[in-house]
Each structure stands twice: as structure tokens, then as C-alpha cells.
Amino acid sequence: MKQWLANAPMRRKLTALMAATAAVALVLAGLALGGYEVMTFRRTLAQKLTTVAEIVGRNCTAALAFGDRSAARDVLNALQAEPAVRSGAVYDRDGHLFASFAVSAGAARPSGALADGVGTRFERTTVIAVRPIVLDGERIGTVLIAAALDELWTRVFVFASVMLGIVVVCSLLAIALSAGLQRSITGPILDLASTARRIASDGDFARRAARAGHDEVGTLVDDFNHMLGEIQQQDRQLRVHQEQLESEVTSRTSQLVAANDRLTVSVRRAEFYAEQIGQLTAVGQLLQSCQTAAEVYGVVKHAMGKLFPSDSGALSVLNSSGNMLEAMTAWGDLSPARRVFAPEDCWAFRLGRPHVVSEPGSPLRCAHAAGLEAATTVCVPLTAQGESLGVLHFSFAATDADKGQAAGTADSTRGKMATAMAEQIALALANIRLREALRNQSILDQLTGLFNRRYLEGTLERECRRATRAGRPLSILMLDVDHFKRFNDMWGHDCGDTVLRDLATLMRTHFRGEDIACRYGGEEFVLLLPDSPAEGAMKRAEEFRIAVHNLAVQHRKQTVGSISVSIGVASLPQHGTSPAALLESADRALYQAKHLGRDRSICAEVVPRLTESLS
Amino acid sequence: MICCRRWPPRLAAGWLAALLLAAAPAALHAQRVEEYRLKAAVIYNLAKFVDWPDEAFSDPAAPLVVCVLGNDPFGAALDETLKGHMIGRHAAVARRIGDVSPGCHVLFVATSEAKRLPAIVERLHDASVLTVGEMAAFTDQGGMIGLTTESEHVRFEVNLPAAERAHLKISARVMALAASVRRTSEREHKP
Numbered sequence: 130m131k132q133w134l135a136n137a138p139m140r141r142k143l144t145a146l147m148a149a150t151a152a153v154a155l156v157l158a159g160l161a162l163g164g165y166e167v168m169t170f171r172r173t174l175a176q177k178l179t180t181v182a183e184i185v186g187r188n189c190t191a192a193l194a195f196g197d198r199s200a201a202r203d204v205l206n207a208l209q210a211e212p213a214v215r216s217g218a219v220y221d222r223d224g225h226l227f228a229s230f231a232v233s234a235g236a237a238r239p240s241g242a243l244a245d246g247v248g249t250r251f252e253r254t255t256v257i258a259v260r261p262i263v264l265d266g267e268r269i270g271t272v273l274i275a276a277a278l279d280e281l282w283t284r285v286f287v288f289a290s291v292m293l294g295i296v297v298v299c300s301l302l303a304i305a306l307s308a309g310l311q312r313s314i315t316g317p318i319l320d321l322a323s324t325a326r327r328i329a330s331d332g333d334f335a336r337r338a339a340r341a342g343h344d345e346v347g348t349l350v351d352d353f354n355h356m357l358g359e360i361q362q363q364d365r366q367l368r369v370h371q372e373q374l375e376s377e378v379t380s381r382t383s384q385l386v387a388a389n390d391r392l393t394v395s396v397r398r399a400e401f402y403a404e405q406i407g408q409l410t411a412v413g414q415l416l417q418s419c420q421t422a423a424e425v426y427g428v429v430k431h432a433m434g435k436l437f438p439s440d441s442g443a444l445s446v447l448n449s450s451g452n453m454l455e456a457m458t459a460w461g462d463l464s465p466a467r468r469v470f471a472p473e474d475c476w477a478f479r480l481g482r483p484h485v486v487s488e489p490g491s492p493l494r495c496a497h498a499a500g501l502e503a504a505t506t507v508c509v510p511l512t513a514q515g516e517s518l519g520v521l522h523f524s525f526a527a528t529d530a531d532k533g534q535a536a537g538t539a540d541s542t543r544g545k546m547a548t549a550m551a552e553q554i555a556l557a558l559a560n561i562r563l564r565e566a567l568r569n570q571s572i573l574d575q576l577t578g579l580f581n582r583r584y585l586e587g588t589l590e591r592e593c594r595r596a597t598r599a600g601r602p603l604s605i606l607m608l609d610v611d612h613f614k615r616f617n618d619m620w621g622h623d624c625g626d627t628v629l630r631d632l633a634t635l636m637r638t639h640f641r642g643e644d645i646a647c648r649y650g651g652e653e654f655v656l657l658l659p660d661s662p663a664e665g666a667m668k669r670a671e672e673f674r675i676a677v678h679n680l681a682v683q684h685r686k687q688t689v690g691s692i693s694v695s696i697g698v699a700s701l702p703q704h705g706t707s708p709a710a711l712l713e714s715a716d717r718a719l720y721q722a723k724h725l726g727r728d729r730s731i732c733a734e735v736v737p738r739l740t741e742s743l744s
Numbered sequence: 745m746i747c748c749r750r751w752p753p754r755l756a757a758g759w760l761a762a763l764l765l766a767a768a769p770a771a772l773h774a775q776r777v778e779e780y781r782l783k784a785a786v787i788y789n790l791a792k793f794v795d796w797p798d799e800a801f802s803d804p805a806a807p808l809v810v811c812v813l814g815n816d817p818f819g820a821a822l823d824e825t826l827k828g829h830m831i832g833r834h835a836a837v838a839r840r841i842g843d844v845s846p847g848c849h850v851l852f853v854a855t856s857e858a859k860r861l862p863a864i865v866e867r868l869h870d871a872s873v874l875t876v877g878e879m880a881a882f883t884d885q886g887g888m889i890g891l892t893t894e895s896e897h898v899r900f901e902v903n904l905p906a907a908e909r910a911h912l913k914i915s916a917r918v919m920a921l922a923a924s925v926r927r928t929s930e931r932e933h934k935p
Contacts, residue, residue, distance in 0.1 A: 197921050200921050
């Protein structure tokens with residue numbers, strides 16, 4: 130019901146409400162009227178019955194007084210004239226039945242108990258009137274008359290039927306009437322609703338609802354129209370803003386697209402650069418790990434083929450005398466016509482900075498570039514630590530990557546790459562040269578890892594002076610591998626090297642940290658033992674000689690035959706005070722040891738000081 | 745159950761039963777006593793249905809006098825019936841008289857005075873006195889109420905013209921109970 134009230138159309142709701150109101154009013158009025166009718170009827174009936182009882186009582190007075198039952202019966206029989214009366218009875222003063230009357234045998238005869246009260250009493254189907262019979266102010270009996278209530282119920286039924294008919298007819302009339310009348314109320318509201326629906330469906334805020342009158346609905350329509358006006362205005366403003374916003378979005382989008390394009394290009398370039406940097410780094414690492422110049426040339430040829438796939442070029446290096454440049458390697462399709470040229474033939478070498486020629490047939494093109502002509506030729510000098518080492522020459526073919534920039538300029542991508550490569554190559558070449566120079570000046574013996582002879586000479590001189598100054602002993606052992614030539618002859622050169630390396634290793638482990646072991650040359654070693662007198666030195670020499678016997682050198686998975694050494698021992702100051710004298714003494718002692726049959730230690734003979742000072 | 749008992753039918757029935765069971769002379773006597781008790785009651789009740797003119801009473805509170813002329817057949821019954829009772833606004837009183845005298849409202853003419861009846865009627869003329877008798881043809885001789893006995897039931901006859909002449913109004917309700925009502929004067933009846 131609630132749901133229906135909420136959802137039903139207003140027209141139907143109004144009609145139903147009106148009809149329901151009319152029906153309720155009618156039913157209530159009918160009930161009131163019916164109730165009043167019933168009450169009135171009851172009262173009338175009661176009065177009538179009381180009157181009848183009174184008359185009967187009066188008429189029976191004499192009969193009762195004289196005890197004439199038949200006379201009383203005659204009076205009661207007169208009640209037949211009243212159709213509603215069912216029965217009647219007269220009781221004497223003692224309450225005994227005196228005379229009675231009944232319409233039919235089955236009709237209820239009022240009981241004696243009822244005679245007690247006086248008045249009217251309503252039962253379900255009957256109404257009973259009781260009146261006293263008074264003679265001369267004295268109650269001589271009671272009359273009691275019962276009437277059926279059939280008429281009352283008949284009346285009630287008829288009344289209810291009529292009322293029902295009236296309610297139905299009136300409700301129908303109310304529906305018909307309200308259906309017509311509600312239009313005056315719902316019409317404007319429905320108009321307003323339909324206008325609102327149309328506006329909602331087509332979004333046309335220029336529409337206005339029509340006003341029918343000046344009542345609340347009229348005010349509502351006015352407010353609605355006012356609201357529509359405001360909405361229309363706001364809608365217009367919104368549209369303007371929207372258009373502005375759209376144009377702004379469009380322009381911003383195009384800006385964004387442009388920025389994005391730029392960014393994409395930048396990213397692509399950055400990626401390209403990153404890749405090139407990676408390749409450059411890799412090439413740089415390769416170059417720095419090259420041991421020889423020839424390796425550098427190989428790496429350069431390979432790397433250039435990868436870094437500059439479409440270009441040709443050559444690497445020319447200044448010779449040791451510094452008067453000629455020689456092309457050491459070349460790459461690409463073109464190859465230089467001249468492999469050797471004078472430093473003057475290259476502008477870049479002369480200027481000490483990259484030289485770029487983009488114009489074909491330009492007189493500024495380097496002479497050595499003949500045969501390498503392309504769109505752009507670039508010469509980059511190889512310079513390291515202020516020294517010019519050579520020239521890196523490029524012949525760049527025109528490519529898409531260089532479009533939009535000064536093709537082939539030193540600042541271009543390939544130009545930067547070329548410069549970077551030149552720096553790397555120059556550094557690598559300089560490193561190799563430095564390494565070679567260092568090797569020449571080295572203090573270590575390459576084969577054994579022991580100190581070399583030059584270091585020994587310097588150190589021995591220094592140690593001799595220090596020992597002399599401090600008055601401390603110093604001994605040297607001169608050591609030679611016995612029959613070393615045999616190893617080389619029997620097992621090859623490698624075997625001799627292995628023997629020497631193993632012997633060096635034994636020395637390093639056998640002697641103390643402050644002792645200095647040197648390879649004196651060939652299979653000859655010198656051991657410098659600071660703070661060690663001749664006796665101690667001899668002892669240690671012997672110990673080492675014995676230890677050598679246990680040395681088992683493995684060569685090509687074979688144990689090389691027994692190794693022995695001969696040792697000459699010389700000590701400061703008794704065997705000499707100068708390094709040369711000491712070495713000589715030790716050498717003599719070694720010679721003596723060899724002479725005596727090898728595999729032994731011999732201490733040098735004491736040299737008289739005078740002699741030494743003289744020599 | 746209402747007021748005190750003065751004329752209880754049960755008592756009558758009891759008496760009747762007693763009479764039937766008693767010996768013949770005693771029973772006969774008892775029957776007579778009962779008969780006059782009933783007759784006294786009838787007289788008392790009749791008086792209630794009769795309206796006397798105001799002049800019949802010296803004042804409104806004056807008693808209503810029931811006179812018995814001649815040999816009194818009632819014994820104590822009449823006094824017992826009337827004693828302490830009101831008829832209308834008047835107290836009922838019984839009185840025995842030897843001759844017609846003023847002051848009576850009801851005059852019971854005993855059977856002993858049957859021969860004097862026409863004289864008595866003549867004497868009373870139109871005086872407002874209700875004449876009651878039990879002799880035969882009482883109403884035919886000018887009496888107003890004639891009492892008869894029918895199978896132990898006391899009934900009465902009414903001479904309406906005589907009553908009218910005496911300005912007495914007898915209630916129609918009583919007349920409805922009467923055995924017979926004479927409505928024309930005895931003279932007209934007389935051939």
C-alpha cells in the first residue's frame with residue numbers, strides 16, 4: 130500500500146484518495162445514522178411495549194383484583210393485534226402466574242424471575258417490558274410482555290443494504306467527480322513534470338514551463354523557470370569554458386607531442402651515445418690491455434670496422450727516428466695511396482689538433498689522404514703526455530646521422546668518436562712505449578722474479594757502505610748451477626728456465642726477508658746477506674746446497690735429474706771492502722768450488738788489507 | 745410478597761381442604777365462613793372500582809362506611825377484611841345498623857330484610873349509597889350489586905341505572921367482570 134502510494138501516478142492517487150475519503154465519510158455517516166436509527170427504534174419499541182404493558186396491566190386490574198383469570202386472559206389475547214408481541218403474562222402479587230398468552234406454543238413465555246424488575250429489557254431476539262399492576266396505590270401484580278426484535282434486525286439489514294448501495298454509488302460518483310476535478314491540480318504539475326522530462330532528455334535549457342495560475346504550483350513553475358534561467362546561463366558559461374579548455378588542451382597536447390618528439394630524439398641519441406660510449410669503453414679496455422704496438426694495430430682495425438662501419442681510414446705512426454709517418458693499419462673500402470709520408474704532409478700533425486676538410490677538392494686536404502677521399506676527411510693527431518705519436522685519419526661517407534649538423538666536423542658525433550679513439554690509441558701506444566722503457570730500466574729479472582744484476586750492483590754498493598760505516602758484517606754468496614748446459618741440451622731451453630725458476634722460488638723461501646737474492650746472469654745467482662759474518666754465511670750456504678738436493682723440478686710432467694749448485698762465499702771486510710772486491714773474492718771461491726768437483730761451498734781467502742788498499 | 749396478606753387464595757384453598765376433610769356440620773359452618781370472607785373481599789374490591797361524588801363525604805379524609813342492615817352474615821370477616829385498609833383516600837369502616845340511616849356509603853342489605861327491600865330502595869332514593877345484597881332478584885328490585893355464588897365462586901350482577909341514579913360511577917372494568925349488567929331501569933322492564 131505504502132509502495133503503491135509512493136509509485137502510483139498523481140492522478141490515480143488523488144482520485145483514489147478522494148474516493149476513499151468520500152467512502153470513509155459515507156460509511157461513518159451511515160454507521161452514525163444507522164446507530165441512531167437503531168437506538169431510536171429501540172427506544173420507540175420500548176416505549177410502545179411499555180404502553181401496551183401499561184394498558185394490559187390496567188385492563189387486568191379488576192380481573193386480578195377479583196381473581197378472574199378468564200377475564201385477564203381475554204385482555205392478554207387482545208395482544209394478538211400487535212404482530213411484534215410474542216407473549217404476555219400477568220403475575221399476582223405473590224409472583225404466581227395468573228394468566229398468560231403466547232403467539233405459538235413454541236414462543237418463549239417470560240419467566241417469573243423477570244417479574245421482579247420493572248422497565249424494559251433487551252435480549253438478543255426479544256425485548257421484554259415489565260410493568261406493575263397497581264390498584265388504589267397498591268401493587269397487586271405484574272404484567273410482562275415480550276416482543277420479537279425481528280423488525281429491528283430487518284430494519285438494520287435493510288438500512289445496511291441501502292447504505293451499502295449509497296456508499297458504492299457515492300464512491301463511484303466521487304471517483305468520476307474527482308477524476309474530473311483533480312485535473313485542475315495535477316494538470317499544471319504534470320505539465321511541469323513533462324517540461325522537466327523534455328529538458329532532461331534534450332538538454333534544451335531555453336524551454337520554459339507554462340504557468341496556469343498564481344497558486345503554489347504557479348510559484349513552483351516560476352521558481353522552476355528562474356532556476357532554468359540560471360542553469361541556462363551556467364550552461365552557456367560552462368560551454369565557453371569547455372571550449373577554452375579544449376583549445377588549451379589541444380595546444381598543450383601539441384606542445385606535449387613536440388616535447389615528446391624532442392625527448393624521443395634525445396633519448397634515441399642518448400641511447401646511441403650510450404652505446405658508442407660503451408663500445409668506446411670496451412675498445413679502450415682492449416687497447417689498454419694490449420702488450421705490444423702490433424696488438425694495438427689489430428684492435429684498432431677491428432674496432433674501427435665496428436664503430437665506423439661505413440667509413441674508411443688509416444692509422445699512421447711516427448717512426449722511432451721521428452722523421453717519417455708510416456701507416457700501420459687501415460680499414461674500410463678505401464686504402465691510402467701512400468703508406469709512408471713526412472710529418473709535414475699532414476696538417477693535423479703540424480697543427481697538433483684535428484683537421485677537418487669537408488669540401489671536395491679542397492687544397493687544404495692533407496697530401497697523405499690521397500686515395501682516401503670521401504665526403505669529409507678528418508685527421509686527428511695522436512698525442513700523449515705532450516708527445517706526438519702519429520695521425521689517425523678518417524674518410525667519412527655522408528650518412529643520415531650527420532644530417533642537420535656540420536657534417537664531419539670535429540664536434541659531430543663521428544668527429545667526437547674519432548677524437549676519443551685517437552686519445553685512446555695514443556694512450557695505448559704511449560703506455561706500450563712506457564712499458565718497454567720501464568722494462569729496460571727494471572730492477573727485476575723477468576724470468577725468475579729475483580732482482581737483476583743492475584739492482585744488485587746498486588744495492589751492494591749501498592750495503593757495503595752502510596756495513597763499513599756501522600762496522601757490521603756483510604756476506605755474499607755467489608751460486609752457480611752445476612752442469613746447467615746439460616739441462617738445456619737434454620730437455621730444451623724451457624727446461625733450463627724451469628730449473629732457474631724453481632731454484633729462485635727455493636731461494637725466496639729459504640732465505641730471510643732482509644736477504645737479497647739476485648740473478649747475476651745466466652745460471653749465476655748472488656745472495657746478499659746483511660749482518661751475516663763469514664761463518665754464518667758458510668753455514669747457510671751449506672744448508673741451501675743440501676736443500677737443493679731435494680729439489681725435484683717437474684718439466685713436461687717428468688722429473689728432471691738431480692740438481693746441484695756450487696757456492697762461493699765472501700764476507701766484508703776480510704774478503705774485500707768494495708763491492709767489486711767482494712764479488713771478485715766470491716767469484717774466485719766459486720771457481721775454486723767448481724774446480725774442486727762442484728756441489729760444494731768454498732769461502733774466499735782472506736785478502737790482506739794492505740793489498741786491497743793498494744789495488 | 746407485596747404488602748401484607750389479607751386475601752391469600754392459598755388460605756382459601758387450605759380452608760376448603762379443611763372443610764372437605766372435616767365432619768359435615770363443621771364443614772358446613774366452615775363453608776359459610778369462607779363464603780362470607782370471599783363476599784367481604786368482593787365488597788371491599790367493588791368499593792375500589794366505584795366513584796362516590798364528593799358530597800357523599802363530609803370531608804376528604806372522612807372514612808368510607810360499609811353498613812350491614814339486618815342480620816349480619818359476615819361475622820368477623822367483614823371487619824377483618826376492611827380493618828386498616830383504604831379505599832381511595834378513605835379508610836374503610838364497617839358498621840351494623842338496624843334501619844336505613846345516613847352516613848353509609850355501602851349498604852349491605854341482609855337477606856333478613858328482603859321484604860323491606862323496596863322500602864329501603866325507596867328510602868335511599870338517589871342518595872349516593874351503593875346497595876349490595878345477596879338475596880334473589882336483588883338487582884331486579886332496585887339493588888345495585890347482587891352477589892351470587894356459583895360453584896364456590898362469588899360473582900356479581902350490576903344494576904347500572906340504579907347506580908347512575910345514586911350518582912355512583914361503577915368502573916367499566918368491573919362491569920366487564922360482572923355476571924350480568926342491567927342497563928335499563930326495572931320499570932321499563934316491568935310489563
